[in-house]
Amino acid sequence: MAGRIEDYAVLGDLQTAALVGHDGSMDWLCLPRFDSPACFAALLDTPEAGRWLLAPVSGGSATRRRYRDDTLVLESEWDTPEGAVRVVDLMPVRTGAADVVRIVEGVSGRVRMRTELRLRFDYGSVVPWVEHQAGTLAAIAGPDAAWLRTPVDVHGENRATVAEFEVSAGDRVPFVLTWAPSHEPEPQPIDPFGALEDTERFWSAWADRCTYDGQWPDAVRRSLVTLKALTYAPTGGIVAAVTTSLPEQIGGSRNWDYRYCWLRDATFTLQALLGSGYVEEAAAWREWLLRAVAGEPADLQIMYGVDGTRRLPEFELPWLRGYEDSRPVRIGNGAASQFQLDVWGEVLDGLHVAREAGLSASVDAWDLQQALMDFLEGHWDHPDNGLWEVRGPRRHFVHSKVMAWAGADRMVHAVERFGLDGPVDRWRALRDMIHADVCEHGYDSERGTFTQYYGGTDVDAALLLLPRVGFLRWDDERVAGTVAAVERELLQDGFVLRYRTDTGVDGLPAGEGAFLACSFWLVDALHGLGRGDEARALFERLLDLRNDVGLLAEEWDPRLKRQVGNVPQAFSHEPLVNSARLLSGAHVTTRSQRREMRADGGGDGRRSAPAPRSRGGAG
Numbered sequence: 001m002a003g004r005i006e007d008y009a010v011l012g013d014l015q016t017a018a019l020v021g022h023d024g025s026m027d028w029l030c031l032p033r034f035d036s037p038a039c040f041a042a043l044l045d046t047p048e049a050g051r052w053l054l055a056p057v058s059g060g061s062a063t064r065r066r067y068r069d070d071t072l073v074l075e076s077e078w079d080t081p082e083g084a085v086r087v088v089d090l091m092p093v094r095t096g097a098a099d100v101v102r103i104v105e106g107v108s109g110r111v112r113m114r115t116e117l118r119l120r121f122d123y124g125s126v127v128p129w130v131e132h133q134a135g136t137l138a139a140i141a142g143p144d145a146a147w148l149r150t151p152v153d154v155h156g157e158n159r160a161t162v163a164e165f166e167v168s169a170g171d172r173v174p175f176v177l178t179w180a181p182s183h184e185p186e187p188q189p190i191d192p193f194g195a196l197e198d199t200e201r202f203w204s205a206w207a208d209r210c211t212y213d214g215q216w217p218d219a220v221r222r223s224l225v226t227l228k229a230l231t232y233a234p235t236g237g238i239v240a241a242v243t244t245s246l247p248e249q250i251g252g253s254r255n256w257d258y259r260y261c262w263l264r265d266a267t268f269t270l271q272a273l274l275g276s277g278y279v280e281e282a283a284a285w286r287e288w289l290l291r292a293v294a295g296e297p298a299d300l301q302i303m304y305g306v307d308g309t310r311r312l313p314e315f316e317l318p319w320l321r322g323y324e325d326s327r328p329v330r331i332g333n334g335a336a337s338q339f340q341l342d343v344w345g346e347v348l349d350g351l352h353v354a355r356e357a358g359l360s361a362s363v364d365a366w367d368l369q370q371a372l373m374d375f376l377e378g379h380w381d382h383p384d385n386g387l388w389e390v391r392g393p394r395r396h397f398v399h400s401k402v403m404a405w406a407g408a409d410r411m412v413h414a415v416e417r418f419g420l421d422g423p424v425d426r427w428r429a430l431r432d433m434i435h436a437d438v439c440e441h442g443y444d445s446e447r448g449t450f451t452q453y454y455g456g457t458d459v460d461a462a463l464l465l466l467p468r469v470g471f472l473r474w475d476d477e478r479v480a481g482t483v484a485a486v487e488r489e490l491l492q493d494g495f496v497l498r499y500r501t502d503t504g505v506d507g508l509p510a511g512e513g514a515f516l517a518c519s520f521w522l523v524d525a526l527h528g529l530g531r532g533d534e535a536r537a538l539f540e541r542l543l544d545l546r547n548d549v550g551l552l553a554e555e556w557d558p559r560l561k562r563q564v565g566n567v568p569q570a571f572s573h574e575p576l577v578n579s580a581r582l583l584s585g586a587h588v589t590t591r592s593q594r595r596e597m598r599a600d601g602g603g604d605g606r607r608s609a610p611a612p613r614s615r616g617g618a619g
């Protein structure tokens with residue numbers, strides 16, 4: 001069986017990622033991209049579906065493990081009766097073929113180790129043909145080929161490549177697994193020790209660019225490194241997670257493929273990156289966004305492939321039993337074809353954030369924004385599937401309407417503040433119309449709260465975002481009433497559910513954990529309402545949910561006290577960074593901004609971080 005979700009650490013080469021458990025087993029790896037078929041799929045089945053174990057023969061979990069400083073170089077150490085041993089895992093940032101490097105280091109005594117490599121292409125369904133070639137193991141099947149290079153004498157056993165060997169203090173034994181398309185020549189071997197140095201140097205240099213100067217710096221920097229690890233370098237797209245079908249409820253059916261790029265993440269991601277000095281990454285994400293959504297505005301999707309692919313058909317893999325028997329295992333995501341009104345507003349908001357931050361102006365970007373706005377004008381009053389991608393009937397979700405308002409608001413401000421050309425009077429009128437409509441149909445005056453959708457009685461954690469996007473001020477009594485309703489109806493063990501799944505609103509069986517992004521939104525809301533001590537207490541409780549190497553999945557199951565959902569989750573790490581900035585009053589500067597401030601006589605070169613935007617509203 002696979003380990004608990006929080007047992008896994010992530011490795012990555014900025015094109016794909018692997019998950020390594022406490023027991024030294026690499027149970028998930030897709031090659032050559034995040035969304036490619038897995039060659040290690042034990043995470044969703046048994047070891048027979050593919051894995052790579054490298055650990056002491058005596059087995060057991062690592063005594064301790066850590067990332068080397070602010071890198072993705074993982075060290076796992078075991079203390080055994082015979083001595084201590086360390087396994088160093090990494091994926092070199094790719095310049096050609098994809099490589100996974102594992103180095104066994106003797107720390108003390110003499111420890112007997114075991115390696116067990118089970119390559120299974122196409123999500124565990126294809127066992128490759130394997131042969132030994134002068135110290136190299138070669139495996140091939142269909143479009144995939146892989147080579148294992150190591151000084152250890154390996155052999156075949158029960159459809160796996162295995163070996164046992166001993167290491168003494170000071171020994172260093174390397175293993176390198178390389179993947180390439182089967183029709184191409186065998187890649188030149190890399191130097192594993194040189195690759196280790198290069199990889200450590202790359203991540204250290206990247207982390208040194210961080211300008212965050214607030215509290216909880218270690219947690220923030222680890223979340224930023226994780227977001228970078230979720231980046232597909234060739235395009236700048238950022239996947240929601242590296243996994244598919246990790247359940248939102250153990251044994252349940254809410255199992256989705258998250259190896260794609262959601263437009264909804266755009267604003268949160270840009271705020272986290274720009275607020276920490278990563279202008280290049282923010283610009284690359286903005287450019288990916290522009291390319292992905294280019295075309296007919298009516299065809300805008302909520303998510304795309306890492307290269308902008310639009311067709312993400314959803315299907316099931318019946319041969320995989322699912323994580324802890326959580327079926328089905330899904331590939332692709334049918335929600336890509338849903339109508340989610342809020343995404344138009346999210347994209348307009350994200351591009352506005354980029355413009356406010358000073359990213360280079362683009363005529364094409366403004367043309368696109370106007371086209372998106374034209375569509376929004378004609379469709380804002382249509383029911384949709386909402387940001388939670390419900391598979392039940394479409395409804396007039398309040399959050400969706402508010403984001404339509406935000407889209408109109410950002411277009412008005414683009415004209416007013418940046419002098420861009422557009423029918424600003426018409427957009428102002430639309431903004432006021434949407435605002436009035438939401439306040440009339442989406443607010444329950446008797447209970448003093450906004451509701452999940454027009455005519456409904458339930459609340460939704462996304463309502464916490466209303467003041468954050470500027471729809472109402474924090475001191476509006478309707479905001480306080482809505483936050484109180486969310487606390488009253490959606491808190492479970494102090495953490496926030498997205499909504500009540502037992503109402504049937506999403507057309508799926510009830511049951512899931514607390515959505516971590518929603519709990520970070522409550523942190524921001526408590527801060528906005530002047531409840532600073534409560535906000536900090538909740539934030540630190542959320543930090544305590546991270547695993548031993550600082551990673552968060554999508555949700556937390558308060559009953560089982562464990563992480564659930566796909567991992568590591570961008571939509572958990574983005575709000576962690578943004579909430580930390582908000583609570584600590586962290587300054588936002590890039591190095592170029594600091595130079596500008598110093599040139600202007602700005603003292604220490606610091607510039608205050610923009611708080612979550614609150615532009616008021618017409619209501």
